[in-house]
Amino acid sequence: MDELNLLKKLERVKAPPDFEQKLLAQVSLRKRKKLRVKYFRLSLVGAFSAALVFFIVMNVFILPKKSPVEFADFEKGFSSAFQRGKGLRKRETIPIIEAVDYTGEIRTLSREPQTIYLLEQVFEGTSTEIKY
Amino acid sequence: MDEQELVRQIQEGDEMAFVEIVRIYKDRIVNFLCKLTGDYQKAVDLSQETFMRVYFKAHQYKPVAPFSSWIYTIASNLAKTEMKKMRKFSFVSLDDVQNTLPIEAYAKNPSESGMISNLKKALNSLHPRYKIPVILKDIEGFSQEEIAQILKRPLGTIKARINRGRNYLKKELEKTSYKENSFVKKEECQNG
Numbered sequence: 001m002d003e004l005n006l007l008k009k010l011e012r013v014k015a016p017p018d019f020e021q022k023l024l025a026q027v028s029l030r031k032r033k034k035l036r037v038k039y040f041r042l043s044l045v046g047a048f049s050a051a052l053v054f055f056i057v058m059n060v061f062i063l064p065k066k067s068p069v070e071f072a073d074f075e076k077g078f079s080s081a082f083q084r085g086k087g088l089r090k091r092e093t094i095p096i097i098e099a100v101d102y103t104g105e106i107r108t109l110s111r112e113p114q115t116i117y118l119l120e121q122v123f124e125g126t127s128t129e130i131k132y
Numbered sequence: 133m134d135e136q137e138l139v140r141q142i143q144e145g146d147e148m149a150f151v152e153i154v155r156i157y158k159d160r161i162v163n164f165l166c167k168l169t170g171d172y173q174k175a176v177d178l179s180q181e182t183f184m185r186v187y188f189k190a191h192q193y194k195p196v197a198p199f200s201s202w203i204y205t206i207a208s209n210l211a212k213t214e215m216k217k218m219r220k221f222s223f224v225s226l227d228d229v230q231n232t233l234p235i236e237a238y239a240k241n242p243s244e245s246g247m248i249s250n251l252k253k254a255l256n257s258l259h260p261r262y263k264i265p266v267i268l269k270d271i272e273g274f275s276q277e278e279i280a281q282i283l284k285r286p287l288g289t290i291k292a293r294i295n296r297g298r299n300y301l302k303k304e305l306e307k308t309s310y311k312e313n314s315f316v317k318k319e320e321c322q323n324g
Binding site: 006007008009010012013014015016019020022023024026027030034 | 147150151154155158159161162163166167172175176179180183184187188247248251252255266270271301
């Protein structure tokens with residue numbers, strides 16, 4: 001095939017004379033750039049891990065020492081327990097007794113003024129208490 | 133020094149070994165990329181990028197294949213990407229494109245025949261899928277097995293692509309020579 005012989009005859013181009021110098025300059029430039037990127041990544045990782053350590057330290061060693069109630073009271077500034085230097089026990093139960101007037105609830109209200117109504121708790125479960 | 137030894141030294145960060153590799157391959161790579169892209173300046177830029185990759189990715193080279201295959205793989209991949217970009221932005225027919233190569237880029241050959249310039253045009257209009265194997269085979273002198281290794285394609289595929297590429301070039305050359313002949317005959321008839 002003639003065209004194949006012609007392909008071989010096609011003149012060969014050469015690299016410009018300053019090819020190596022330019023290449024080495026580019027290599028050193030990219031090296032510096034890579035180094036900068038590496039330092040930037042390292043500093044990012046460092047900053048992130050420092051933030052993580054700070055967060056862990058805050059959560060493990062500082063914040064859990066106070067119960068939520070104490071912490072809330074502390075924020076308000078009137079926690080007597082905290083002021084005394086004693087923290088409340090963890091998960092302390094505070095019973096809440098509400099005064100409820102049931103007279104409005106009873107439809108067949110007797111007219112006799114001295115009638116005593118005994119109100120029983122219908123629900124058999126124990127009274128709920130709010131735990132803080 | 134053996135090429136494998138040079139690459140091993142580059143992997144250790146030796147710049148002198150890198151310069152030696154550049155000296156060995158620069159002309160071959162520039163020529164290969166110039167034939168592929170048809171643009172000397174682009175070929176030089178891509179060659180620089182090829183060698184940069186050789187330097188920075190030397191640790192990825194495994195001596196199971198010859199170093200030349202590896203460097204040509206890098207170069208052809210870069211060229212393929214570049215040609216894709218060129219096709220994306222270029223809508224001009226390849227026949228209308230003037231040869232942009234500077235004169236000094238070629239070895240000066242005043243007796244360059246019309247056949248060779250036609251061949252260049254035909255080569256430029258060839259799809260990269262066929263152009264790369266044809267150039268590697270007929271200009272760079274690689275064997276079909278080596279080309280299969282460079283392009284990471286089965287041997288059968290490479291054989292078929294080389295064959296199709298050559299046939300295309302042949303047809304294009306025949307077409308242009310027929311056009312030229314008919315033009316000459318017409319002129320002769322007009323002159324009487």
